[in-house]
Amino acid sequence: MSENELSHLIKMANQIASNIGIGSTEEDCVKKVVTHITAFWALPMRQKICANMEEFAEDLNPIATKALLEIQTNLKAA
């Protein structure tokens, strides 16, 4: 895994959270980010960021972190 690709994914997750994870409740914000990433990111991208998110936890904003944790759970359940 190149740092370049992962750093892009982290940046993208943060961007999504900043742009769409706004308004209403935190639960709703997280849900919107989960829905967006699940709908638009390829499976390998979701797997990569979820597999490495603990290492880069401090680089992720809170909504993005919560959304990725939920995506991680979904991936395990699938």
Added chain:
Amino acid sequence: MLHFFDPRTDLDSEIDYGTPPATFDPTPDAELISLSIDGNEVRVPEGTSVMHAAAMAGINIPKLCATDSLEAFGSCRICLVQIEGRRGFPASCTTPAEAGMEVKTQNDKIGKLRRNVMELYISDHPLDCLTCPANGDCELQDMAGAVGLRNVRYTGQSAIPSHTHLDEKKDTSNPYFTFDASKCIVCNRCVRACEETQGTFALTISSRGFESKVSPGQDDAFMDSDCVSCGACVQACPTATLMETSIIDKGQPEHSVITTCAYCGVGCAFKADMKGDEVIRMTPWKGGKANRGHSCVKGRFAFGYATHQDRITSPMVRDSIDQPWRKVSFEEAFDFAATRIKGIQEKYGRNSVGGITSSRCTNEETYLVQKLVRAAFGNNNVDTCARVCHSPTGFGLKTTLGESAGTQTFDSVEKTDVIMVIGANPTDAHPVFGSRMKKRIREGAKLIVVDPRSIDLVNGPHVNADYHLQLMPGTNVAFVNAMAHVIVNEGLEAADFIAERCETEAFHEWKNFIADERHSPENTEQFTGIPAAYIRGAARLYATGGNGSIYYGLGVTEHSQGSSTVMGIANLAMLTGNVGRDGVGVNPLRGQNNVQGSCDMGSFPHELPGYRHISGQAVRDLFEDAWKVKLDPEPGYRITNMLDAAVEGSYKGLYVQGEDIAQSDPNTKHVEAALRNMECLIVQDIFLNETAKFAHVFLPGTSFLEKNGTFTNAERRISPVRKVMPPMPGLEDWQVTLGLSKALGYEMHYEHPSEIMAEIAALTPTFSNVTYERLDEEGSLQWPCNDETPDGTPIMHVDGFVRGKGFFALTEYVPTEEKVTRRFPLLLTTGRILSQYNVGAQTRRTENSSWHGEDTLEIHPQDAEDRGINTGDLVSLASRAGDTHLRALVSDRMQPGVVYTTFHHPETGANVITTDNSDWATNCPEYKVTAVQVDKLISETASSEWQNQFAEFTEQQIAFIDK
């Protein structure tokens, strides 16, 4: 369905009616007036000229200065008629038809008068008809015949030699047409076409009386004048005065085929004028509903690339990019590619390969490529070049309005009262529509321009912006929020429309959000640089000025918040009730000819054709049943993700059709690193483009002149592309994709592109009534075209939004991470110019390079002075991504702190500078905001390190071709 006479659509586009049709509302209540012309009763709309009425009755009154693309002028005196009860012989072009009128178009007296007038014209006209380039297509010759001229008593040459125009010199400065003033009859048609049709006002009549002559500017040569070489004057000229050089060289065409231009998203209809299988001229077709008979320098003249010597017409393969190419048969190339792709998938996994469809190719071709990826590759790693231009439009409009497309027709601009142009430069990038927009502005529509640069629309001939909101790049969302804030806080919203048409809860949440003081123009001024008063004025104008329309381009989408701005634009339109009728709407101006179509055809990795998400079981069932294959329910990689994965080493194979990511995509070094990592790069193109230099398989492509298919323009108009010459490589592009797919083990069966369209229609509800037969009948169709809307849908969201209720999306302003610093104190924004198109692969191989032979860096005089830079100096342009060298153009079109360049020439390396920042929702690159430094170079010949490497690599790769 009842049909009422509509002069816009019910006239024969092959007939010149002499004057434009009257403005007419085709409803049952609209009345026609009745008059008699040569004893025939004619019923026409009020406001129709006598000349036009006669032509409708099949009576062609002789004329010279009249043509139905221009307003009546009444100068030639050939079209005289007699009207019962009136004195004299009025010009039929300037005389409105009236109820009960009795018109005589021909009698001895009229005939004599016409012959006398014609005799005067011919007295100052060379009598070289047999060797004249207009022979066979000369209205003067036709009219001399029609009026029965048999003798010319006034031989100007002998009577007053100094006062004739027979020895006027030809102006051959324009590479595409010649101005031969000796043939001019001063009918003014060229001058009027330049004014009325094109809106450039480059031509005038200089001097007076017999000395009068057509003059580009102040007696300049055409190339030195303001002429933009649109061809409108050439089209309007009734003689050989303004004549295409190709016709002078080769003679008149012997047949014509109507087809669709392959340049920008306007999608102009053209007649390809042919001699055998050679195109000798492209003339704009009057029946084309997108262009209404107008053209630009690209579509009209820049078609020579199709037969350029650089065309590669043989398939080629090689094991690695440091080896020469081997010419092979198509079969060998397909087997070579398929074996490699299968090997890669075996070694690296199913997701290690993918494809890119092209917005320059037809709907049928893009449909097949995405089908190949999904069915033969077995994944959804398919994307399209719309990723890097209008993907935020798809996302933003789908989210808010429910459909990933613009809402209007181009004709709609004729009914608009307030035009807001955001991040678009129509007079350069969509010139034919730009001309129609300028015409409406000259008629009185108000104009708001939102752009960091002072584009031509801001201050042009007879067109001035009421507001130019000159924002800093990267602050679009702050701007659009401020506009909405003013409209909401000043109570200017269309409350009834919102209550009836939009989601109530979402609107109230949004209203609370937008009403917050942080969105006020007084607060956002610190980000945007737009004075608050300007925003307030513009917001009031847009909200209350009548029909408000928004036209936007890549200055909106190519940002880290591109999708947010698109949603903000849709919010503004819904907020003011400017959706769902003529004259209003949200209009994305698409960059390439088939951006809309490539998106419609399922080119995005998360969507099947018709914008239906791949995760939907019912939709997948439909396609699985038709394609006889299991589809992956997961979205695939987008282009940017493909390149990241390639650099990382997990993505190894790519099939690219008609797209040049090595030149057009941002952060060139990153793209090149990704391409060098590929183990099988398949490029299908007409030239060895920049991407092909990294390829292992080259599949020769065909130009739009060599194949059948359809393009879909920015107004959702599906138009036919017709084959006028045989495919130079032997196969059309769709056949090449079929061959590759078969070699991969997934055979597709089509005998003709019409069968591909039939499959698209069967699987895509918005296309279900589209057939080639219907397209032949109608000329074009705007989707949705199905049982509910069998004739297509010119205006969308008329009675309700496609998604049901309109959705107001929250659009928080999140500043881009790309910020100016002490090291990089300027912001670079990139774009394109009139004469060149996209990566320039086509236009650089035409005479269009006479206008723009190299990319230059536009810089504000203050920034230039601070750095000691003058126009023409070689400068370095550097960002955190890379640096390149190019020449400066000091220009007050720029604002201080912002520089601009184009990306038409690969050796410039404009995208060496741009970064990998992208839109949060779609990964559309942020081309429009890059922090840079500009420095004057001491050496006049120095190239940057990248440019040196580029030159060396290019030389090597060209040497590898055995032509």
